[in-house]
Amino acid sequence: MRRGIAIATIRDVAKLAGISVSTVSRFLNKSGYVNAETEQSIKNAIEKLNYAPNQVARGLAGKKTNTIALILPDISNLFFSDLARAVEDVAATYGYTVIFGNSDDQGTKEKRYIETLKQKYIDGIIFASNTFGHEDAEMLTKLGIPFVCLDRGPDEQNFSVVRSKNREGAVMAVQHLRDVGCRKIAHIYGPQHLVTGKERLIGFEQSVQGFDWYTPTLLEPADFRIAGGMKATERLMERHPDIDGIFAGNDLMAVGALKALHRMGIRVGEQVAVCGFDGIQTTEITAPELTTIAQPIYDMGALISRLLIKKIEGNLEEDRLYELDVKLIARESTLRRKNGI
Amino acid sequence: MRRGIAIATIRDVAKLAGISVSTVSRFLNKSGYVNAETEQSIKNAIEKLNYAPNQVARGLAGKKTNTIALILPDISNLFFSDLARAVEDVAATYGYTVIFGNSDDQGTKEKRYIETLKQKYIDGIIFASNTFGHEDAEMLTKLGIPFVCLDRGPDEQNFSVVRSKNREGAVMAVQHLRDVGCRKIAHIYGPQHLVTGKERLIGFEQSVQGFDWYTPTLLEPADFRIAGGMKATERLMERHPDIDGIFAGNDLMAVGALKALHRMGIRVGEQVAVCGFDGIQTTEITAPELTTIAQPIYDMGALISRLLIKKIEGNLEEDRLYELDVKLIARESTLRRKNGI
DNA sequence: GTGAAAGCGCTAACAT
DNA sequence: ATGTTAGCGCTTTCAC
Numbered sequence A, B: 001m002r003r004g005i006a007i008a009t010i011r012d013v014a015k016l017a018g019i020s021v022s023t024v025s026r027f028l029n030k031s032g033y034v035n036a037e038t039e040q041s042i043k044n045a046i047e048k049l050n051y052a053p054n055q056v057a058r059g060l061a062g063k064k065t066n067t068i069a070l071i072l073p074d075i076s077n078l079f080f081s082d083l084a085r086a087v088e089d090v091a092a093t094y095g096y097t098v099i100f101g102n103s104d105d106q107g108t109k110e111k112r113y114i115e116t117l118k119q120k121y122i123d124g125i126i127f128a129s130n131t132f133g134h135e136d137a138e139m140l141t142k143l144g145i146p147f148v149c150l151d152r153g154p155d156e157q158n159f160s161v162v163r164s165k166n167r168e169g170a171v172m173a174v175q176h177l178r179d180v181g182c183r184k185i186a187h188i189y190g191p192q193h194l195v196t197g198k199e200r201l202i203g204f205e206q207s208v209q210g211f212d213w214y215t216p217t218l219l220e221p222a223d224f225r226i227a228g229g230m231k232a233t234e235r236l237m238e239r240h241p242d243i244d245g246i247f248a249g250n251d252l253m254a255v256g257a258l259k260a261l262h263r264m265g266i267r268v269g270e271q272v273a274v275c276g277f278d279g280i281q282t283t284e285i286t287a288p289e290l291t292t293i294a295q296p297i298y299d300m301g302a303l304i305s306r307l308l309i310k311k312i313e314g315n316l317e318e319d320r321l322y323e324l325d326v327k328l329i330a331r332e333s334t335l336r337r338k339n340g341i
Numbered sequence C: 001g002t003g004a005a006a007g008c009g010c011t012a013a014c015a016t
Numbered sequence D: 001a002t003g004t005t006a007g008c009g010c011t012t013t014c015a016c
Helices: A010-017 A021-029 A036-049 A055-062 A078-093 A107-119 A134-143 A166-179 A195-208 A226-239 A251-263 A297-312 B010-017 B021-029 B036-049 B055-062 B078-093 B107-119 B134-143 B166-179 B195-208 B226-239 B251-263 B297-312
Strands: A067-072 A097-102 A124-127 A147-150 A160-164 A185-189 A219-221 A245-248 A273-278 A291-294 A321-324 A327-329 B067-072 B097-102 B124-127 B147-150 B160-164 B185-189 B219-221 B245-248 B273-278 B291-294 B321-324 B327-329
Touching (some): A010 A021, A055 B107, A067 A297, A078 A097, A078 A297, A078 B078, A097 B078, A107 A124, A160 A166, A166 A245, A226 A251, A251 A273, A297 A321, B010 B021, B067 B078, B067 B107, B107 B124, B147 B297, B166 B185, B166 B273, B166 B291, B219 B226, B226 B245, B245 B251
Parallel strands (some): A273 A291, B067 B124, B124 B147, B160 B321, B273 B291
Antiparallel strands (some): A097 B097, A291 A327
16 A cells, blocks of 8 residues: 555445445536435535545546647757647646657657557647657557647648648748848758758748849758757858858757857848747847747647647547748847848 | 557456466566466467556556656746756656646645646656645655655755755855956845745855945845846846846846846946856857856756655655755856956 | 446455 | 456446
8 A cells, every 4th residue: 555545435435425336426427317415415425535536547447547648859948848838738727637758859769658658548649759650640540549740741641730831931031031131041941851841941942042142052951959050050151151141940040040150250130130930938038139930839839739639539620730820020130220120 | 449459458468378367467567476488478478469568457456657747837947848858868767657747836736736646646746846835745745645856945854855056056156256357246036935046145145245345235136037137137237337247046037137238238248247057058048158057957857856766666765855066167158357267 | 316236457465 | 386356446338
C-alpha cells in the first residue's frame, strides 16, 4: 500500500448511500436515470467521504484516460514552449491532462513515445515534431489513436493539420522590406524538408522573381537556428556587400543575422533591414527590436488542442487543413528611413 | 471499443506459450523464478504477438504508473522551459513519462492539479511553482505522494529541495561589477516572498553595506519580468543619475534594464554595467550580450527529476537541500573598460 | 429506477 | 518452478 491514507472508492459511496455501485456510477457519468432522492443521498455520501473517482480504474474499464500527449522537437525551444502553454491551457479547460515528449526530431525517440503512449491508453496525440511521417500516421490510425499535426503539407489526409500562411507571410515580409526602401533583399531559408522552410522560400522567390536585382545567390540555406543564421548572414554579406534587406526564414535565424551584422559593424535598420518569421517573445528583446511576421502561436496551440479533443470525443466533423493568418509586426530592425512604416 | 485493432494481453501470451498468466507476469517483472525454457517460450510468444504490458492495468493493480508531474508557473517562461527539458530527459531515461501543469502561481490551479494527479495515481510531483506551501506539503505527505521542490527555503523538512547559491551569486555579481570599475551600484530586486528574490537581495546588501556610496534608495523592487525591470531602471536612474552599475535580480529584469537604458540613450557596458541572474538562453541574444550569474538550469532540472524518481523507488537516503553552484558569465553588458575582466 | 455480476489487464498472495 | 485466484476501482450489459 503506497498511499498514506485510505481513499474512498465508489463502493464506499454506495454503501454509505445505501444503494448499489452501479447507481452511483450512473450518477457519476450521467448515464441512465437516477431518482432525485437517490441522487441527493449519493451527493451527500460523496461529500462526506470526499470521494473522487479513480481515473486509473476508469481508464482500465473505459479505455479513456483524459490525457493527451504533445510530441515536439524540444520544449526549451521558444516557439514550442509558447505552443505548449496554449495546448495545456485548452486541455485543462476540457478536463484533460497533458504529457509532453521531446523528440529532438529523431524518429526513434518519437516512435518510442508512441509506443509508451499506446500502453498508457493516452486519448490522443498532437505532433509538432518534424519527423512525423506517413508510416506513423498509418500506425496510429490502425491503433485507433486520434492525432493532429502542426505544420504538415496541405496534401495530408486522415488527420487535421494546423499551420499558418507561410507563403503569404513571406510575401508580406518582402513587401514590407520594399516598402521601407530595400532594393536588394536576401533570404536565409530553413530546412527544405519542413513545410515552414519550403513555403517561406517559395513565397520569397515568388515575390522577388520579377526584379532585375534578384539573383539566386541572394539565397542562403540555414538550419532555423541562431548560429546558422549568423553564418548565413556572413556569407551573404560577403557575396553581396550591397544587400540592404534580409528576410530570415524564422526568428532565430533573424536574431543570428542581427548578431552577425552587429559584429560586422553594420547598423541594422539603417543600413540593412532585417525581418524574421514566427513572432516568438524574443523578438521583443533584441536591440534593435526585431520586425517579424508573427504566427498566432498561442492560437495555433489552442486550436490544435481543441481539434484533438473534439476528435477524441467524436465531435470533429471532418479532418482538414487549418491555415491561420500571420501578421506583420514592424519594429526597429526595419526602420530604414523616416518615411518607412 | 475505441481501439482499431485487437491488442494482445498477458493472457494471450500465456496461452500461446502454454503456461499460466502468473508465470508470464513473473517473467515480465522479474519477480520470482522462471525456467530457462519457459522463459524462451514466453519471449517467443511476446515477440509473435507483439505484446506490451498495458500500463493502465498495471497502474490499477500496482498503484504505480511510471508517470511524474511537473508543476511550474508557466512553461512558456524561458527559465522553466529549460528546466522542463532537463526533467523530461532524465525521466525518459528512467522510463517515466511526464505531465506538466501551469499554475500561474495561483494556489487554486495548483491544488486542482494535485487533485487530478492523485486520482491518476501519478507517482510523484516536482514543484517549481511558487505557491506551493506548507499545507500542500502536508496534504501530499498524508496522501503518500512523493514530491520534491525547486527554490524553497533551507528550513524545509520532509522533502528535498534543489536550488542554487543565490546569496553567493549576488555577492559574485557585486564583486564583478566593482571589478569592472562600478562605484555606485543599484539593485533591482525580485518579489520577497520568493527565496530567489530574497536571497539575492540579502547577498547584495551584504556586499554593499560597507561602502560610503551605498544608500537604500539604490534598491528598487520589481516583479521578475521585463516590463518591471524597465520601470525600476527608470526610477533608479531618475533618483541617481550617476549609477554606473545595476544588478538585476533575474535576467528578465536585466533585459528590461537594458531596454530602458537604451531608450534613455545610455550606453550599456560603457556608462552603466548591467548584470543579471539565471543564465537563460536569452542572455546571449541581447545586444549587448548580457552578463549574468548563471544557474545550472539543466543540471537543476536533471537533479530534481532524479531525486524524485529515487524517492519514488525508495532509493533516496534522506531528504535534504541541494544548493548548486552558480557561475559568472561575463559578457558585453559589463565591459566597462579595457582593463575590465 | 435500481441492482448483480462480468470484465477491463495486470499483480501478488497462496497453494502445489 | 508454476498455476489458481482474488482483487485493483470502475463501467456496463442485462435483469428485475
